[in-house]
Amino acid sequence: MIEIQGWKWPEYPLFLAPMAGITDWAFRLLCQEQGCDAATTEMISAQGFLTARKHNNTYQLLARRAPFEKPLLVQLFGCDPNWMGEAARVLSSCGRYAGIDINMGCPARKVTGSGSGSRLMLDEKLAGRVIAACVRGSLLPVSVKMRLGWDEEHENAPAIARIAEQEGAAFLTVHGRTTKQQYAGKADYEKIAAVRRAVRIPVIANGDIADGAGAREALRVTGCAGLAIGRAALGDPWVFARVRAGLSGKSCDMPDLHERLATARRHATYMRAGHNERTALLEMRKFFAWYIRGVYGAAEIRAKITTAGSFAEVEKLLTELEAKNGA
Ligand SMILES: Cc1cc2nc3c(=O)[nH]c(=O)nc-3n(C[C@H](O)[C@H](O)[C@H](O)COP(=O)(O)O)c2cc1C
Incomplete structure (x- = not known):
């Protein structure tokens, strides 16, 4: 069992990684039925959310949570500490979520172009101010989801992790690739391990986990507190059952x-x-x-x-x- 600011998880919690255009309440429910312990909404623009009309359909859908859902983090992106802090305040006080997650991993140009997503990792001071603003504004634990860095020359995930810890983040999720890599190559679990060693707060490992053997390997190499699974769940929410079974040395067949x-x-x-x-x-x-x-x-x-x-x-x-x- 690990505990994060009063939020109790089973040993090695399995997260559904946020995926824009995919992880809405419908998909999350199906994954949770198969043993996913917690999920994250699709990313939501802090400024967009705060400036949209009250009943704007897009934001209503992005921020929705189904009644029977397990703990849900709401993910924000943005690089303005004021917008981010205020969005964290508003969303954390609506009673729907278990935490606020900051997107520092998105490589999409439309997000990084404005300085948000993984681009924030290049500006450690600003990243720290964004995290601090969210922690100050939020009534709930704040987590940060990041990559290893922007590119090979800027692999500063351990530094960002220490800043996040200092500013009061409750835990981190690390996708073991740089922004430049996008989804190419393999997630580097050794480098996630270096981030884990840099901080005392829990770190969740992410990248390429698709079965029990892969999950065991990710936990062995990274020493992380839990795992986040993204693409392997597409059309296969049963991956959570297979990974959970695999972690306890059992097998679990793909459904017919x-x-x-x-x-x-x-x-x-x-x-x-x-x-x-x-x-x-x-x-x-x-x-x-x-x-x-x-x-x-x-x-x-x-x-x-x-x-x-x-x-x-x-x-x-x-x-x-x-x-x-x-x-
Ligand atoms: C279609 C798609 C959309 C994504 N959207 C988000 C997002 O909104 N926020 C985020 O932090 N990561 C996003 N990601 C990254 C995933 O959360 C995850 O870090 C990445 O896919 C690596 O994990 P995996 O190998 O298990 O898929 C997205 C990935 C994909 C494939």
Whole structure:
């Protein structure tokens, strides 16, 4: 058991890593059912959130939390300490979240271009002021999610980690790549270990964890307190069950096609509850493609799903796929 400012976790908590356009309440619920212990919202612009009209649909959706969700962090991005501190204050006092997470890892140009996301790691003073403002404003624990640094010449994650600890951050999540690497190569667990050694607050390791063996290796090399899983959960929320089983030396099979499609259909039901029919269909297309990955006959069905004009059409395609596979 590890405890973070009153928030008690099982040993080696498994986080769903934040993913913009993916980790909404519907997807989070499915991952939590499979053993994910805590999740993070998609990133939310602090300034955008504070300046949007009160009932702005985009921010309402980003900040939503379903009633049965496990602990949820809300992730903010921005580089202005005032906006970040104020957004942390407002969101931490709405009773929905377990913590505020600061995005210092996003490599997307539209985020780094304004000095936010992983770009903040290049300005340690400003990074410190942003963290301090969030800690001051927030009623909840504040965490920081970062990369190893901007590029090979600027791998300053241990320095940022120490600053975050000094400014009162409760824990850190470290993705073992630089911004320049984007998603290329392999996450460097030795370098995450160096960040872990630099601070006393818990560090969560992130990058390329996709099964029990990978999770054990990540924990062995990094010595971290927990793990965050992102891309491996796409179309595969069961990865959390497999990793949890793997950590206790057990095995856990991938569900059969019938169960996978039952989950895909439930995902679609959730999505339709939160969006109009057209948006729900557009959002679900990518998820359907992920759910059927690796299944016999999936390529043809996937191509048809990307142009399907209704959920009824998608349903016919899924039934066809089941028939092909005798499910
Ligand atoms: C589509 C996509 C969207 C992402 N959006 C965010 C985000 O909003 N905030 C963030 O901190 N990281 C974001 N990330 C990074 C992930 O949280 C994670 O750090 C990264 O994917 C490495 O972990 P993985 O190998 O388990 O996927 C995103 C990654 C992907 C693939």
